[in-house]
Amino acid sequence: MKTEQFIIYGHVQGVGFRFFTWREAQRIGVTGWVKNQSNGSVAVLAQGTEQQLETFYRWLQQGPKTATVNYVESFTVENNTIYSDFQILH
DSSP states (O other), rough: EEEEEEEEEEEOSSSSSHHHHHHHHHHHHHHEEEOOOOOSSSEEEEEEHHHHHHHHHHHHHHHHHHHHEEEEEEEEEOOOOSSEEEEEOO
């Protein structure tokens, strides 16, 4: 199990990005969370296999059709918390 954090920049708030990210996480099978940041970006913490996280990262780089993703930062995180589902945080 690997944990990665992603920060997504662009026109990603107010366009359903968190909902679509939650839906994609369910489809891929990753756990963790997604939340809006005060600077207009969206933060995601995701846990899964290397392959699941790579698939999720590729999706985040595109995002839903309602969003415009400029770029995505990715960080491997040392995390002792194990998430059992994927949540939208407010």
